[in-house]
Amino acid sequence: MRVRSDSPAGTEQTGQKIGKCLRPGDIVCLYGDLGAGKTTLVRGIASAFGISGRDITSASFTVIAEYPVSPSFYHIDLYRIKSPNDLDSTGIWDLLGGDAISVIEWAENLGDITGQRGNIIRIRLSDSGSDTREIMIEGIHEDTWNNL
Ligand SMILES: Nc1ncnc2c1ncn2[C@@H]1O[C@H](COP(=O)(O)OP(=O)(O)OP(=O)(O)O)[C@@H](O)[C@H]1O
Numbered sequence: 001m002r003v004r005s006d007s008p009a010g011t012e013q014t015g016q017k018i019g020k021c022l023r024p025g026d027i028v029c030l031y032g033d034l035g036a037g038k039t040t041l042v043r044g045i046a047s048a049f050g051i052s053g054r055d056i057t058s059a060s061f062t063v064i065a066e067y068p069v070s071p072s073f074y075h076i077d078l079y080r081i082k083s084p085n086d087l088d089s090t091g092i093w094d095l096l097g098g099d100a101i102s103v104i105e106w107a108e109n110l111g112d113i114t115g116q117r118g119n120i121i122r123i124r125l126s127d128s129g130s131d132t133r134e135i136m137i138e139g140i141h142e143d144t145w146n147n148l
């Protein structure tokens with residue numbers, strides 16, 4: 001599925017819609033260049049779980065930020081991770097899937113996670129000039145999306 005956004009607010013709205021389609025155990029992998037809008041999209045996704053956008057930061061030094069909502073919500077930013085081996089000390093392999101929702105920026109730095117428990121949703125963002133972004137979504141629960 002492809003969605004076009006013309007503003008940061010539009011990207012947040014798309015994120016909120018995505019959030020409403022998520023279920024416990026879902027792993028949302030975000031791909032896109034610097035400034036593509038990943039963190040902006042996460043703000044929208046998080047809002048569907050009652051998390052304030054102000055609490056979502058692009059703090060790349062915090063690899064994993066946990067939000068105390070139910071189901072648990074993790075915002076993960078792998079910008080600084082150079083090798084999947086660097087992840088072993090973060091505890092990420094225990095939390096992915098499970099009953100939590102995980103949203104991961106720079107998900108390419110995870111390495112191969114096919115075979116990971118949990119439904120994997122892949123979202124690719126690209127800047128198509130000025131404030132326009134293309135958002136490609138794969139693996140979402142489409143029945144839920146179509147009924148929103
Ligand atoms: N349609 C749009 N959607 C999202 N962001 C937009 C849009 N138009 C302009 N922007 C701007 O692009 C930037 C997106 O920043 P954001 O932090 O969300 O990107 P990011 O992909 O998380 O970057 P990083 O790789 O540094 O983490 C913001 O400055 C935002 O205001």
Ligand SMILES: [Mg+2]
Nearest residue numbers: 038039058105
């Ligand atoms: Mg970011």
